[in-house]
Amino acid sequence: MHHSEMKSDVRGLIAEGTVIPAHPLALDATRQLDVSHQRALTRYYIDAGAGGLAVGVHTTQFAIREVGLYRPVLELAAETAAAWTNNPLALVAGLAGPTAQAVAEAQTARGIGYHAGLLSLAAMKSASEDDIIAHCEAVAREIPLIGFYLQPAVGGLLLSSDFWRRFAAIDNVIAIKMAPFNRYRTLDVLRGVLAAGALDRVTLYTGNDDHILLDLTLPFDLRDQGVTTRVNIRGGLLGHWSVWTASAVMQFKRCQAARGGDQLPADLLALDARVTDCNSAFFDVANNFHGCIAGCHEILRRQGLLQGIWCLDPAEGLSPCQMQEIDRVCREHADLSDDDFVATNLSKWLS
Template sequence: MRGLAIPAQPLALTANRKLDERRQRALTRYYLAAGAGGLAVGVHTTQFAIRDPKVGLFEPVLALAKEEMDRAGREVTRIGGVCGETKQAVAEASLLKSLGYDAGLLSLAALKNADDETLLSHCRAVGEVIPLVGFYLQPAVGGRVLPYAFWRRFFEIESVVAVKIAPFNRYQTLDVVRALVATGRDDVALYTGNDDAIVADLVTPYFGRRIVGGLLGHWACWTKNAVALLKTCQAVTDTVPAALLETGIAETDRNAAIFDAAHGFHGCIAGIHYVLQQQGLLEGTWCLDENEGLSPGQREEIDRVRAAYPHLAQPDDDFIAEHLDTWLR
């Protein structure tokens, strides 16, 4: 409820697409050292394919992140992804609980054609195991449209503690906030997942409520800058400075390149990997799916936004360069 910067953790792979445990740990160490208030693991940015039995990385990746968060020496909010139909989702929630995660970010992508009643029964079943973070994932990367009526009833589930609003759509963002306000609940935290409108979400009052933090794939790189940006946005109580609005446009421009908006977000995960590779945290941009990678021209676009906004990149780049050897031990 205080508002946290929560990066969505990527997956560190070797050239033969196997888990690179050393760099996976280094990523977590980087996020915690950068000041992230929490970490989301096993989510879209971590690649849903880690759940494939042939891959078998869901529990190992969650466990690695848990070990590093345990060593942090401070409170870290632990969010784990929950996917699949009800049997799978309940099993994943049980695993998260056993590993000490605080809440499950509940994706409904596997129930694309289910009606609201079925969706809500599914949510209640998972919510009996672990506190829920609702998730409005944009359809372009596997989500589905979730109307106001669904959210109005979703927020009546007692175990809901937060919601990540990530439809990349102003109308649908309003549906979620309006539904929460209608319930009268003041114990559910609003988090932006709209990587294309981060500053706008964080400084705008919505029906008397504020979006207090971000749970973002965009914050999986240049994270120290993200933590500072969140603090700046939280400090705004009245008129929004023009310079902050301009930073918001810069973040949207950077996100368009990293998330590959020009190609329907095909290269969104590889784009994050490319930035982390440039900084030395990852060895390459490999994803579990051999067909998933940078789109034509995406590398050049990321290089363009890096050069266009050095004040948003260089401090984080310098921070990583100073500590990288320690994180990789």
């Protein structure tokens, strides 16, 4: 499928920039799929105002592939969304593994009705940039692609600005999620897309959980041969946005509105630090992100959207002292939560 075949309202939504939570996996105490809570999560994100869902990505746990849950989880999200809303919703499927696996997953996602694939390159660590580009081109022949620059601390690999120029030049690339948690490497992506002449086709999304609101608010001036091009990061595709999503949508709208003004509100810029503080606890920065999935699960468990924080891997859970950090940010930043919104609607989502 080429991006020109995508429904115009969905294509426009992705191009404009929107809120795309990375969808977690709901499990029961036996670590089996909890269908009712999985559906509730999908309904929660839609009612919170998200413009898309990313399913089968890191927050959904890559191990779903090993236990035969990749197709069922993608199908469940797509079916739940179709029955819950008539509004445009961008469905993004996580794609992973070597080329044959990533191509097969792209075909599966396309067959279910997903609009784009978020392509993880973690399996290509030993490959050259030439080989990685060939890999991306093969997957792009199956489904529109969203690139993914993942930080090395959680399995990503370092890629040059020239790589991102070549990647952005692939005709079926529609967006890039930048999550290197590094300003220099974020700029490498921006410069690469500019050099490819692809800024009108490739929408920039932040995955930098350490600077979410600044990424969405501040303009970036890029210089090439004496010419300045001003660029904005237009949307976010974030694991952090899998929690307190209604609040995240409101923050996103504030960032969008601020980009159109002559002056950026100081309160909005300062809010970035508070959001980052929350992320430090949810994503377990103190322990090199070991408890990042369980940390998000804990917030959802407290709200009743999950029964527990179980992961597919029994060894994966909260790190020592992470619960205390989560308690701290929930107390200090309670106004950033959406607890009341969830409490009002939870029974409906679980029905």
